[in-house]
Amino acid sequence: MSAQSLSYAEAMEDFDPVFGIEVHVELNTKTKMFCGCANEFGAEPNTQVCPVCLGLPGSMPVTNEKAVESAIRLGLALGCSIRESSRFARKNYFYPDLAKDYQISQYDEPTCYEGSLDVVLDDGTVVEIGIERAHMEEDAGKNTHVGGSGGIQGADYSLVDYNRGGVPLVEIVTKPIEGMGERTAEVARAYVATIRDIVRGLGISDGRMDQGSVRADVNLSLRPKAPAGEDQSAVPFGKRSETKNVNSLRAIEKAIHFEAGRQAALLSDGRPVVQETRHWHEDTESTTPGRSKEEAEDYRYFPEPDLLPVEPSREWVEELRGTIPEHPAKMRARLKDEWGFSDLEMRDVVAADAIGLLVATVEAGAKPQAARKWWMGELARVANEQETTLDALAVTPADIAELQSLVDSGRINDKLARQALAGVLAGEGSPTAVVETRGLEVVSDDSALEAAVDEALAAQPDVLAKIQDGKVQAAGAIVGAVMKATRGQADAGRVREIILQRAGVEG
């Protein structure tokens, strides 16, 4: 009897994983890679198409210079060399979503090659990932399968929308990554997260994995662990699987867990791992094989004759190098110092994907701790409740800075601030506008507070006596009554002062 799949931990006991990742980044250029159609997500089908991206006879591609610039900047951020003369190639295969039945990509002469990227794990460990290449290519259109189960198998027919066809991509390919052992899944996840942070930092992609603008294919193979004291790198690589379209950070970890377990079970049982493409299923957190091919696909690459070499001048490359933001991990370390956050506080901010929001909130004038408190507290609660992400909430960093300044100036207290925030989130306007329209300001008029205190003391004479007896903490009951009477709009500190004054004891 053999298990179909072992656990990740079991797999790691006997095997050493080797993995590689291909990340496709959709660039956020205004237009497509080779034509002037808009590059926008979510339009009506086949409304962002032209003779070029529909592959009509006679049409010809012309490269988008902004896409070239973005690819070079990304390559530089990944520590790549930029080839003096690179070129496009055709990758030939028939598929209905590929309008020309070849993809314009780069093959033997990619624009960016030989880089390396430091990836920082949660515990601060730094892992260097070798980058083999980063090349430009075009995306394919989108097939929708109709009838049957709605999946491709058993569908009655399919419908093709070419709006995404020709959208510019940069494909980043790592070198084989070995020696990570049980941290393999964590490293893979952290690598893709770093790529996502980098493309966002560069401003070349929105980096939204949920919309497919960052997509990962994960290659994994196992080889037996070398006996103690022997060199692991002397053990040859095993056969690998390539799991396509793993499109969330969590799924990357899960896919590696599953594939390691599956392959380990096969190998432990003396059965071979087949080199193949596999598909990731989010619902079952498992992979299944793609259609088995009698032989490896022969893409018949050759230099794209309709396009000319890309030969960026050294000056331009250096100019672009000057625009590369610092590495996300280095930036995090710097911000942690600047903001005076604890390790735990910083880790939470990173985990919540809130660094950019905090930076913007601090830039808008809030103190770092106040910014953190809002985003990681009340707003995190709201996002969780609405099942969305922080950056998708209907509030801007500037709103939060404004809200905090209202608190700092004493116009509102924390409780009122939360009400004001609710108004902002409900679309009632800026924090100041909400405070005004909802009438949320703290009552700072002493005569009104004095009247309310007198009323409360009169209603609870026993409490007054206690206070006068020296039991000052009893004043809390009166404070509560006054706050209630003023619907929370009193400054609790001032109310307390007045109570003590009236009781004839000084605080």
Place this chain on the structure above:
Amino acid sequence: MSSLERSDVARLAALARIDMTDDDLDRLSGQLSAIVDAVAKVAEVAGTDVPATSHPIPMSNVHRPDEVRPSLPQERALAAAPEADEGRFRVPQILGEEA
């Protein structure tokens, strides 16, 4: 040099997505073998020191500004489609190459 066997032609025809009858394969493997024999001599002339010419007139860096140009209206994009449905090109079922 190499002649093209019937099985080679069958494999190439599948790769090029052209159905071929047995007669087609017989005829083509004969004709193509003759052509291949005649053209194979290119491998003999050009040594490794000779660079390949991909473009007859050398040029580089011909790029387009990132400016939106009008797309075709949907009905014009679909006008020549053998079959269309719901604003999309309709094709018979695709056997699973993806999930």
Place this chain on the structure above:
Amino acid sequence: MTDWTRRTAAEMAAALKAGEVTSVELTQAHLDRIAAVDGPIHAFLHLDPEGALATARKVDEDRAAGVELPALAGVPIAVKDVLVTEGLPTTAGSKILEGWIPPYDSTVSANLKAARMPILGKTNMDEFAMGSSTEHSGYGPTHNPWDLDRIPGGSGGGSAAALASFEAPLAIGSDTGGSIRQPASVTGTVGVKPTYGGVSRFGAIALASSLDQLGPCGRTVLDTALLHEVMGGHDPKDATSLDEPVPACVEAAMQGATKDLTGVKVGVIKELSGEGYQAGVEQRFEEALERLKAMGAEIVEVSCPSFEFALAAYYLILPSEASSNLAKFDSVRFGLRVEKETVEKTMLATRAAGFGDEVKRRIILGTYALSAGYYDAYYGSAQKVRTLIQRDFAAAFESADVLVSPTTPTTPFKLGERLDDPLAMYLNDVATIPANLAGIPGMSLPSGIAPEDGLPVGFQILAPAHEDARLYRVGAALEASLTEEWGGALTAQAPELEVAE
């Protein structure tokens, strides 16, 4: 009564300007001529009388209103069906595109429209321009007006036959390995393949992208020059388009017509003669050299040893690029569909039914040349041969301003004669192919009639890249010298065609 169809395009343009004829009259005269003679010739796949006459009418109105018009405004033209024309059927001679009405215009058709030239229709061609005889058209062959049993050349046999039968004064061609020059040669007309990139390829249905070039076809050198200037120029939609002014072809043709070639060095390519070249072809070629010499040119011999491998390199590069360019004919977005139960089977059946034998042959050959394990030996080596051929040309142009040869080794052969022997068919292009591999411009113009068969012989002139104007100067000089003797263009000597009622 004047038969306007017998005039040159330059004469038509002058007569239009002078008010001696209207564009509607000219256009109608050509439509009538097509109706009268095109049945047995089959130069056209599609006619657009309404569109052509509408353009003509508007030109006439504007001219009457004193509007400034381009040089060839109102002169009708025939367009090879390789060119995408918005709203007009475009098939590239293939059944797989039967009935396709493109939603856009090629840059050259847009240029013709801007030049206000009525488009008579689309001319026949070998399917996807693969061929040298127009017998590989999916819609039946075109016949040579000089002898209806003979081929009109290819792939642009329709355009050349339309000129030789006076169905159109000007036509568009495309030349991947000689498809403008070889048809010109065998029909006694003039055709020019410009420098690669000189005319936009945007909207020309691609055969082999690194070899294809659109060009002008006419009955005289000057007419061809006039059309060249309309077609050419930089196009941002074609990345390989040259960003430089159109060569001064008309001016060069006028200069050449003065018959002074003093100081011009003409190189005779040694390798393009001898075995395989018909006696009458060589005879007319030698006579043409004498004429050039008489006009002051210096004749030198040049050698291009790598030409021996040009045909082989060409028949690897072309099929390779074509196999990829023709992949898009997959039944999904346009064109023929032979519906089967799966999309893959539909593609297989559609391409089997829609492509002709020659297209299939070349797609398979190209698929082979690019496939894993063969790329270096075939496509890669062929691209190196290309470098050697460029070096040969560079060396030859060190000692000559232009190079010359017969355009084709023989006069037109009989329809069907070489259909079953692709290799023999390919030999037609031996003299024209090197120019495509190197990207340089070339012209074919008539040098007379072969005594042994009474059929036209073509004279090829080649110039360095960007120096298209030299073709027109030398070509116009030779033409002037010859027509002086002939008393008019060679096409005037073609036999009268039977006129349908």
